[in-house]
Amino acid sequence: MANDIAVGKGEPGCKKIDPILVADNVTRQFGGLTAVNVEHLEIPRGKITALIGPNGAGKTTLFNLLTGFDKPNTGAWSFEGKNLAGVSSYKVARRGMIRTFQLTKSLSAMTVIENMRLGAQKQRGENFFSSLFRFLWKGEEALITQTADDLLKRFKLNEKREDYAGSLSGGQRKLLEMARALMGKPTLIMLDEPMAGVNPALTQSLLEHIKGLKANGTTVLFVEHNMHMVRHISDWVIVMAEGRVVAEGEPSVVMKDQAVIDAYLGAHHDTDLGTMKKGK
């Protein structure tokens, strides 16, 4: 089946027409357990890519590795053609690859608007010496606040502006975290289970926001373990199981893939996933 994302057929580790992130031979072991073992992976630019797989498939670990929050045993990866392996997490974010967390990390003892302002990058007032002189960063702060207020309005959090982030509901925190990540103007935003713990009413608007990001030209990579959730919004789906990429493709194709069904039903099948993959 033809597609405008991959070079040729969608299969694990396939080449993309316009990749933004390319990873090779990334492995991570915890004691004897291999949590991640990805031979080759490319993320297409300007698309919404879903990374799905059952619990324990290594999705979050892969996220941690790619964003510098964990160190791999082996592997190399590049972002927009430049090496990103071994780069510290904060530099990863400065390069334009900003992530969120599965367990939301909203800064609860700070207000919503302060959370947002913190998301802006390269602030002059964040330098110690200029921090003491308000006139040096007053203008910049006003601009940042304007951007933050716009985003809050878009995410319908403007009424919570002065509330402490700790007082928000789980879903609102997810929204806040996503909005805060956008303050950094990412080229690639990596959302770790943005829908987890969010009530169904909010889920729909979250999905809309994710679509909206793509419309603005941002590449989206998000983790989800419920594969039905991703069908409507993603352009591309990557399936992980037991640390490996077991399938890739457009949502409608991947959902029918035997390897994916096996990955989710795992234990009920006698067939070994590894041989399944090779057999394809």
Added chain:
Amino acid sequence: MTERFSLYQLKMLGLKRIGLFFAVLIVFLTALAGSAPAQAQSLSTGVSIHTEDKTVSQLIVGGTVKNDGKGVAGIKLHVTGPNFDEIAVTDENGKWQLVVPTKAKYKVAIDLTSLPKGVDLRDPNVTEREADVTVTDTAAVLFPLGKSTRVIQSFGDQLTIRLFAGLNLGLLLAVAAIGISLIFGTTGLNNFAHGELVSFGALFGWLTAVVFNLPLILAGVITILASAAFGYFQDALLWKPLRNRRVGLNQMMIVSIGLAIVVRYLLLIFFGGETKVLSGSFESVKIGPIDTTVTSIAAMGLAVVTLASVALFLTRTRIGKATRAVSDNSALAAASGIDVERIIRIVWVVAGGLTGLSGLLYGLQFQASWLTGSQILLLLFAAVTLGGLGTALGATVGALIIGFVVELSSLVLPVDLKYAAALVILILVLLVRPQGVLGKKQRIG
């Protein structure tokens, strides 16, 4: 509404229990104090908060003459200064002091003829030192003694002696460090009040053995029981309520600091600031170049037996295995039917008893005072961290390493830096291998 009410009740309960804890502690110690009259604070124990506008007009020159950590009695010191010429004699603890009339510099000379046989100044060239009371009200002058250096020891002999001393200290530290390690393993608490359990053991040992004049074995048993009870009450009245309130671990760590200060000064008030001598048998034993006492050998033997028993307890008994399971993963342990709170209580009792015992052994060989425990607290943390937080075997190995470091460091460093050497090792280990020598790397995320 009901939930809020029960939370309030819990809060009140916690308050009451904490109040009760202090009531018990105070009543308990007041009872002890009846038989142990508090002595006046001595020169060396003065820890002062500022008293700027209330300066004490008394000017004191004093000090302690020690030989191998023990005070030496009957040493004469000649103190001279402007319009002042007096001779002081050390008491049975090696302490001496003189009240001097004016803010000035005084000369203190030690009378070499009053030294016991075979003992000489550690630095034979300095027989006279200066005491300056121009800015401070007290000045301490120390004349450290040592084995007469006229018999020069070979480096090999010195090394053997230091290794033996290191083993001795390491074993003592290990008995106390296992307590910290067990508590950290099961509850995650860095207990800064652990040193006070050591002091408690040492002072309680002195109380029973010296003041009540009980046979040493009986005194030891009573001390261990009292320390175990102290551990029990600490957990029952303070730590368990705090766990129930879901007080954070860092918060509890600071609570333990507060508790340490409270208990330390309660001990000072009820036992006095004097350093107690808890004499066992000082009968000398000579093994090659090592010159030690029957007490030291017995204490080391007892420490080894205790450590072996703890190891057997942890690996062979059901409760011991459950303790290790809780240390490994308390949620999992709870899910598999282990009563975690009960295990923690047992750990506190065992840790209390062990630490009390180590305090007693420490007191028998070195000294017993209200500061005994806080002086070695950081060494204990060093031992536990070195071995890998939360593993009993690790704590033992760490303690032995620390013991050797402390004693061997004095081959190359001044003696007053030997604790510093151990702490530097602690810092270095944390930097290079935060999980400790034997600890496993934790899985992140």
Added chain:
Amino acid sequence: MDLMLTLQLAIGELFSPLTAAYILCAIGLSVHFGFTGLLNFGQAAFAAVGAYGMAIGVLTLKLPLLGAMGFALLCVVAFALFLGIPTLRLRADYLAIVTIAAAEVFRYLMSTSGFAEVTGGSNGLSQFGYEFYTWNPVPKAEYNLGLFTWTEEQVWLRLVAFSAVAVSAILVSLMMKSPWGRVLKGIREDEDAVRSLGKNVFFYKLQSLIIGGLFAGLGGIVFVISMSNVQPSTWVTTFTFMIWTVLLLGGAATILGPIAGGMLFFVLLTLTNELLAGLVAIGWLPFLDQPQVAQIRFILIGLALMLLVIFRPQGIFGNKKELRFNG
């Protein structure tokens, strides 16, 4: 017991230069712990580095006093770098143990006889602060302020000490209202979140350690100038924990907390001390004697620390939502 005298002593504590010294150390700790969440249990060492740096600057390096103060603050920065670069990546509770150990090592180094030529060993150093009083612009006189009579030197010392407090508080207030302070608060809440937003968390923690350390170093300088000597036994762990008590009393994440906490702490301490001493003197507390009364205040400090952390971790002036202990 003389009530008037007691009151006078207690109020005197409000204006004591030593109270100012503790407050400065507590302001430093508020930067470390209150705003950045660093569990620094070695604040005594930062103060000690300031104190010894100045004394050694004057006595050994023969610097003028102002130069020696500058040298002292440079030493504090060096100490913060030396301590912070390797340790700020460690877990919070490890940082606590490393800082307390480092503080003790520093104290042992200052008191060892090996370096006594420079440090004065266990006797410490003195006679370094004369120049301070030559700067005194206050005319020579006895100043009668109702409750107290101060000499011009006492007035000068207090003026300088409390000006240092005021300037420090204003500086911290400016810092914490800025985007820089926002990053620190973010780190206190969750450093991974701040990292994910592109901030160099380690560098900010290091800056926080240095800045907070400088306030403590200044505190140390004020302390030894008013004592006119520096002794190793001052900088024990109890000193650090008194600063913690002062800070937690007022509110760790507040600007005025350390100041109010410090004043309240010493006034309460003096009042209870005098009250107990009075009760002992008239025989109402037969189980205590006078020296023990001085020891009781340490028990009160410990008790205050415990109760504050358990029941009011945000301090008297803090906002509960603004500061919770993490972990």
